[in-house]
Amino acid sequence: MRAVLKLNAILIPIIFIITCYSGQGIKLDNNYLTVDMAHYSLSLRNKKQGNLLKGWYINRIGGESEIVNINKKNELFGFELSFQIFQILDENLKQKSISEIADIYRQNEINGMIELGVNKGKYNLSKDINSGNCVIQNKTFYTMRYATFTEQILNYGNLYIHIPNNKNFIFIAHHAETGPNQRYSKNPKLKYKEEFEKLLENIKIKNNI
Numbered sequence: 001m002r003a004v005l006k007l008n009a010i011l012i013p014i015i016f017i018i019t020c021y022s023g024q025g026i027k028l029d030n031n032y033l034t035v036d037m038a039h040y041s042l043s044l045r046n047k048k049q050g051n052l053l054k055g056w057y058i059n060r061i062g063g064e065s066e067i068v069n070i071n072k073k074n075e076l077f078g079f080e081l082s083f084q085i086f087q088i089l090d091e092n093l094k095q096k097s098i099s100e101i102a103d104i105y106r107q108n109e110i111n112g113m114i115e116l117g118v119n120k121g122k123y124n125l126s127k128d129i130n131s132g133n134c135v136i137q138n139k140t141f142y143t144m145r146y147a148t149f150t151e152q153i154l155n156y157g158n159l160y161i162h163i164p165n166n167k168n169f170i171f172i173a174h175h176a177e178t179g180p181n182q183r184y185s186k187n188p189k190l191k192y193k194e195e196f197e198k199l200l201e202n203i204k205i206k207n208n209i
Contacts, residue, residue, distance in 0.1 A: 024057040024071070024073075025057045025058050025059035025060075025069070025071075026057065026058050026059075027055065027056075027057055028044065028051050028053050028054055028055065028056050028057065028058055028070075029051060029054055030049075030050045030051050030054065032044065032051060032058070033045050033051060035058070035060065035068055037062070037066040037068065037085075038066055038206070039066060039085050039169055039171070039205070039206050040066070040083070040085070040171055040203060040204060040205050040206060041203075041204045041206070042068065042083065042199060042202060042203055042204075043202035043204075044199070044202075045202070046198075052195055052198060052199070053070055053072075053081075053195060055072070056070050056071065056072045057070070057071050057072065058070050058071075059071070064087070065084045065085060065086065066083075066084055066085050067082070067083070067084040068082065068083045068084070069081075069082045070082070072192075076179055076180060077177070077178065077179040077191075078176075078177070078178040078179070079176070079177050079178075079191065079192050080174070080175070080176045080177075080178075081173075081174075081175055081192070081195070081196055081199060082173070082174045082175075082176075083171075083172065083173050083174075083203075084171075084172050085169045085170060085171050085172065086105075086169060086170045086172070087168065087169045088101070088167055088168060088169055088170065093167075094167045098140075098163045098165075098167065099133075099142065101163055101167065101170070102133075102142035102161050102163060102170075103131075103142075105142075105161055105170060106131055106142065106144045106159070106161070109144065109159065110125075110129060110144075110146075113125055113146075113148065117148065122150075123148040123149060123150050123153075123155075124148065124149050124150070125146065125147075125148055126146055126147040126148070126149070126184070128186055129144060129145070129146045130143075130144070130145040130146075131143065131144050131145075136197070136200045136201055137200075137201050137203075139162050139200075139203070139205065140162065141160040141161060141162050141173075141200065142160075142161040142162075142163075143158065143159065143160050143161070144158075144159040144161075145157070145158050145159075146159075147184060147188075149181050149184060150181065151181060152180065152181055153178060153179070153180065153181055154178070154179060154180070154181040154182070154184060155176055155177070155178040156176065156177050156178075156188050156190060157174065157175070157176045158174070158175040158176075158190075158193075158196070159172065159173075159174050160172070160173040160174070160175075160200060161173075162203075162205065164205055164207045165207065166207060171203075171205060173196075173199070173200060173203070175190070175192070175193070175196040177190050177191060177192065
């Protein structure tokens with residue numbers, strides 16, 4: 001699939017793309033502290049110059065979408081921190097404001113989850129999908145918080161979207177935590193929210209590409 005966001009085209013959402021690549025990869029240690037991709041770089045350092053995610057596993061899928069998937073699992077729970085880009089080649093889309101492009105992408109994600117998941121009976125989608133924005137290290141992120149669930153499994157997802165001023169691509173960060181469906185909460189206490197936000201602080205976007 002070509003990583004191009006078109007105004008009137010439905011892309012497979014990042015939630016589905018990342019799921020295809022989920023699983024173990026290279027185990028992170030204090031010698032693996034930087035992820036450098038064509039359009040962005042990511043520092044994994046903590047305050048003590050060690051690895052913030054030591055013991056997790058990383059898959060650098062790369063390709064046009066520059067997908068990086070960092071995961072950790074046990075018998076009951078799965079945790080994923082994922083990053084990728086979509087190039088914007090549609091000139092009509094570039095004429096829109098950054099916030100409008102973010103809204104189009106978020107709605108595309110919702111439509112995709114309904115079409116590829118809910119309508120096919122794979123899971124249910126929470127009704128209280130929350131969209132907003134925040135500024136992290138002088139970068140504006142457009143956010144979407146949601147949950148998908150079956151009778152047995154509950155998945156909380158956080159989507160963060162950043163679009164550089166040149167509008168050449170969309171940078172996407174996604175945080176998911178999956179486990180047994182014990183009880184849905186509108187304000188869940190996610191175990192690795194702090195680590196995800198720290199990674200967002202460490203992201204460097206290469207605007208000149």
